[in-house]
Amino acid sequence: MSVDATDIQTSIRAALPDVEIFLRTNPGPSGQHSLLVGNGDLLGVMRFVRDELAFDFLSNVTGIDWPDPAKADAVASDGALRSPHGFLEVVYHLFSTTKRTGPLVLRARTVDRAENCTIPSVVSVFRSAEFQEREIYDLFGIVFTGHPDLRRILMWDEFADHPMRKDYVAPDDYEYEPTPHGEVLERAQTHYPQTAG
Numbered sequence: 076m077s078v079d080a081t082d083i084q085t086s087i088r089a090a091l092p093d094v095e096i097f098l099r100t101n102p103g104p105s106g107q108h109s110l111l112v113g114n115g116d117l118l119g120v121m122r123f124v125r126d127e128l129a130f131d132f133l134s135n136v137t138g139i140d141w142p143d144p145a146k147a148d149a150v151a152s153d154g155a156l157r158s159p160h161g162f163l164e165v166v167y168h169l170f171s172t173t174k175r176t177g178p179l180v181l182r183a184r185t186v187d188r189a190e191n192c193t194i195p196s197v198v199s200v201f202r203s204a205e206f207q208e209r210e211i212y213d214l215f216g217i218v219f220t221g222h223p224d225l226r227r228i229l230m231w232d233e234f235a236d237h238p239m240r241k242d243y244v245a246p247d248d249y250e251y252e253p254t255p256h257g258e259v260l261e262r263a264q265t266h267y268p269q270t271a272g
Contacts, residue, residue: 109180133201196222
């Protein structure tokens with residue numbers, strides 16, 4: 076059974092009247108609308124939907140890079156939380172195993188893409204977010220405040236960037252490529268001219 080995001084938003088606002096929560100419509104065929112939650116209210120909303128609305132299973136947490144904020148808010152149903160700067164966003168998919176409904180899609184976003192890339196960790200509410208938040212931290216650079224063990228999970232510790240950001244530039248050395256060929260071989264030969272044929 077599908078979730079009516081407007082009804083969920085109404086329930087949350089009735090129980091938590093000061094919460095920042097805004098509807099984001101999806102014009103696609105799925106019509107799967109989402110709710111954008113202010114960072115200061117994220118943990119309270121997560122606890123409420125788990126304890127009062129029975130959304131007890133957090134199945135997926137993912138990141139999105141929005142260097143152009145106008146594209147992110149193109150389908151916003153209201154003007155709230157618009158940003159003049161690019162930002163990073165985290166998307167949560169929750170299901171109710173008892174009511175057999177879902178997904179309920181919640182979103183949270185950073186202030187920008189540079190200095191203020193923090194979002195509260197939801198691990199204290201949903202333990203299933205632990206590795207997924209680490210992956211988002213590693214690949215997008217979002218710092219999850221309150222995470223019990225925030226460290227890289229895919230890239231090595233010395234890796235200096237976040238490869239899922241849209242402005243990521245791949246290195247030209249490809250020293251990790253075991254059998255360089257094609258474009259990779261050309262880049263390796265440019266970077267290491269002493270090994271060129």
